[in-house]
Amino acid sequence: MGSQVSESNVDVLIIGAGPSGLMAAAWMAHCGVKARIVDKRGTKVFCGQADGLQCRSLEIFDSLGFADRAWKEANHMIEICMWNPGNGGVIRRSDRIPDTIVGLSRFQQIVLQQGRIERFFLENIKKYSKDQIKVERGVLPESLEIDLSKVDDDSAYPVTVKLRQLSEEEATPPQVPNASKISDGLFRSNLVQEDDEEDLIKKSQARVGASEIVHAKYVIGCDGARSWTRRALGFELDGEATDFIWGVMDIIPITDFPDIRMRCAIHSAENGSLMVIPRENKLVRLYIQLKEVTPDASGRADRSKITPEIIFGAAQKILSPYKIDYEYCDWWTAYQIGQRVGTNFDAHSRVFLAGDAVHTHSPKAGQGMNVSMQDTYNLGWKIALAAKGIAKRDILSTYQSERRRVAQDLIEFDHRFSRLFSGRPAKDVMDAEGVSMEVFKDAFLKGNMFASGLSVDYGPSSLVVKAGDSLKQGDGSKVLGTVTAISEEDFNKKQSLASGLPVGMRFNSFKVLNQACARPWHFQERLKADGRFRVVLFAGDILDASQKARVDKFCAALDAPESFLHRATPSGAPIDSVIEVLTIHSSKRTDTELLRDFPAILHPFDPHTGWDYNKVFVDDESYHEGHGEAYKNYGVDRQRGCVVVARPDQYVAWVGELEDFDDLQKYFEGCLVLGNHGSNANGTSGVNGQANGTTLPIRQ
């Protein structure tokens, strides 16, 4: 480290620009945090690799602003067909089930290649960071040090990373041989969208081989299964490989198999199993069990002996008597199923690991990219708010307890599912060594809930107020910070106020109407990923005088100078900068008026732009999109309502009565850095909080 080596500070350094790293960078862009993201590869992925998108991933994309792009380009998977040996051992369709459980989410599972998803991230990051955050390609980390004397100092940059600029050759990943029987160019021009990323990555000014020193407040290692960051920290992956070897091919099939455009789980009698995943652009992905390839004495299969011919030959046997062939192959690979979880996700709450760096498993369930992105969707806002001084640093310990638990659950699910899918189907009920197709179907149905990403349920912490043991509900590691203890009995009482919004799970979405303009919105569309907490006031029947009095009282507390809302808002900033208050009422829309019926704090006044028309919603019938029945679906009493807190990542954090203001205040005191009483927040509620439009402050 000579004096020529440049040194700089950055709030957050992200190592690895796959979906997990890009999700972290997206948070930094949306929250306005100074960040860098580096990747040792010279280009991004163009084909192959993980590409299933769960409902929850699409909800998350929507919170960032690009779910619509994925939805439009992807193949939509609607139905799963199960094929098993029938009479005479010939495969036949035994069952059809919906691919996504009906009613679970406003999205269903789709398939789109990772390259396009990375493209959406890059454009989103460029837009929200105003060109400030761009991926730096061909950059390799060489050392990482944490200065333990500084890890508790909010203003310090305790992590030092040395980076080196690679040559183009060093940064180019080895090419995968292509198995197409025809020249690639013929189809490629139609299949692949132009993905020139020129303007989306940062051109290095550094000379090849040049090193630089970066001092970071936080480092996030998203650098894959062979994570450099994980090894630098000395952490391990726990788990083991199995004997099951699988091949994967992305082809345009020429076949008479009837369900080639359905997702299929096919168990042949003797030739192994196959999964069909129909994709965009006529492509179909086949996961093919390779029964004739076996691991050597060391337990590892020799991948060099596996060719596309071997893989496709296995597929043809499994699908027999149906015929399948192809001319175009987009990508192929082979893998040995293994399940491993990282021992640690967090080093001193300064360096974090996410994605494949801390969990590996079989790709068939379409979980990998989703869980990896969801890791950093959980982590990103916590780091952003801590870096900005808005949240207490100790909320960062919830990352490991929340996400390592998910990884443990994932590995358990994958373990069970892989064995059922790789096993030979039972010939009859007496065939104890075979896999019962009934048991498999049952596992598939249960797995579907898990695979949606919507069964995640975070345990109690300073961010989630619920009953029970945080160790048991988390990954077993201690969760720091002020945990608001609540008894099982008290919690159940509160939870029953909004039975459709379980604390610890993601805020479900139903349609509500904007009070001011009658436009229907899926409520989740109003919970954008901008780093803000939301207090959702279910105001109940606002036209009822006694209920109105309850709402007025709640709002008066909210608008008092010592309230968490005013204290969380930086001096001079709009009142909704850190915590946004959203209202859903249950009176009839046309009987209600925004300015007349709702306290000003619910639709704050700005002297330059007038009242805020985008914060009060109503659970009522729309002209064109039906009735969302939000109160019914959220399990909230239409008369009395309740109050719910959503975290910046849309997880339900707290439920209470309108009278539980003190508990609500405690929640935010527990996780946010609150300022002095009565900070000079701007744009609160007009002069003296007038709620009545006739006295609105107006220049004559």
Add this chain to the structure above:
Amino acid sequence: MGSQVSESNVDVLIIGAGPSGLMAAAWMAHCGVKARIVDKRGTKVFCGQADGLQCRSLEIFDSLGFADRAWKEANHMIEICMWNPGNGGVIRRSDRIPDTIVGLSRFQQIVLQQGRIERFFLENIKKYSKDQIKVERGVLPESLEIDLSKVDDDSAYPVTVKLRQLSEEEATPPQVPNASKISDGLFRSNLVQEDDEEDLIKKSQARVGASEIVHAKYVIGCDGARSWTRRALGFELDGEATDFIWGVMDIIPITDFPDIRMRCAIHSAENGSLMVIPRENKLVRLYIQLKEVTPDASGRADRSKITPEIIFGAAQKILSPYKIDYEYCDWWTAYQIGQRVGTNFDAHSRVFLAGDAVHTHSPKAGQGMNVSMQDTYNLGWKIALAAKGIAKRDILSTYQSERRRVAQDLIEFDHRFSRLFSGRPAKDVMDAEGVSMEVFKDAFLKGNMFASGLSVDYGPSSLVVKAGDSLKQGDGSKVLGTVTAISEEDFNKKQSLASGLPVGMRFNSFKVLNQACARPWHFQERLKADGRFRVVLFAGDILDASQKARVDKFCAALDAPESFLHRATPSGAPIDSVIEVLTIHSSKRTDTELLRDFPAILHPFDPHTGWDYNKVFVDDESYHEGHGEAYKNYGVDRQRGCVVVARPDQYVAWVGELEDFDDLQKYFEGCLVLGNHGSNANGTSGVNGQANGTTLPIRQ
């Protein structure tokens, strides 16, 4: 015209790059036609100007591929509130009606500034033309000549246009003074999306002042109300101005008026009328009647005397006792209502006029941009197919008969509506000079149907097979080409086969499922703007043996070498290149199989990519999006089905029985250039038209 002047040929030259010209260019891009588009302005529009989008415009955008972008960014108008004088003459809300008639379309009316719409067009044209068509800015046409000796020669370039490259100064439109009370920068940064069009326009290589000669097969003049092209052709606009003077302002209002985020029609007792159009980004457009400004002796108002203060003062009076103010004004203008229609839309079927060049009217009904774009949506594919030699050139005469009639209807509607809106409200039933608010509401409701763009009903021609007089149903001008005459009685019989698909109107959309993958699609999503006609086979109950026999017979005729389908397809091209056959059947999806139950011509085989899985649909329940009830909504018998032809612009052209193959053949003989019998079209139906998957041609 010295020898230094460069000369070149182009199929289509488009003059003017507003929405109308861009729509024409989009067709050329989607159809692969060589085209140029020039505009005398140096930059595109950034604020103000027309910005309401009808249902039909959104359907059209969807056919091009960018309705989703407009839908996402726009403000959605849901409800219209009518305000009139109540007791004591004080305005009060008298009515609420849905802004878009419920059930009319899968889209509702929205508002988005023209600059964004132009942006979507530019990106779409770039993508589909593979960078070949880009707007050439700062280019002025100087002369136009039509060589009459060549207008009937298909291979000729009979139109000669001289173009001149303007200097930057010449190409810069005069700046509109801004009425903001605060510095623009404060809001502008948030309001306006970055609209750098660097890569979307063609940089001129020509030196300023340089001229060039362009020989074109076709020229489309989309150059606005003061159209140079119209004047060069010596055509006129017929009509007159009224006494009504209106101001327009786009502001961020600071107000206590309760319905400022609704579309409002406000009649004050004595101070004139006002329309509120809520827009994106907190903006609201106000159309304000200026009762105190009157035309001079010549009938024209002196616009130089109209200031933002005068306009806004009028708005404040009309809205009284509610208060309104603003700090930020995005744009303002004033106009005198006039209604005019072009005498001719077509010169020798070689030069055409579209948009404001042939119709002007008041902007309040939000019609202008829509009707203008729809002009060229009607014209573009006709020119593209004629230029490519696919369609007969005489179909071009239908442009004037179809679109001039729409312009006439528009002007009539606008005339009536403007007078009702500009009139003083009647004090009581005895007040004959005042406008009855009942009459106004009724006109508004009827106008809503017209304003959706979905009431357009084209008359009989070689493109539309229906009964009646083509002169009466058109603009009065003669329609060339082979008109398939049909009696009223015969036509009514055919029309009753698909009562929900009136011939001459746009193909309505309901959800159907893809047979092969169960994905729900709005059927209109399958009618993309790629220049192809569609034969929609409502196959009925395909599992019924007698119905299957009818379908088989129809398909055998379709797949015969002498059928219009084979004859329309160029030698060597895929069978769906010019005419695409789409099927909707009514059997249960899960009882039906694509390869087993449907003749191969309905899902053609390609030796490189296998069967086509995107052409057969089913009217059945979906898992996640309900039941589209397509047969019921289209008024088609579930057992027997029928056949419907959709033009490339989605208008219903022909309805018949499965047995009416000869009539269908005649339809295409009437409008397309058909080749010899049995041309060597590729990718038809596999070897010998095998429909049965088990004998599919496959390499072993």
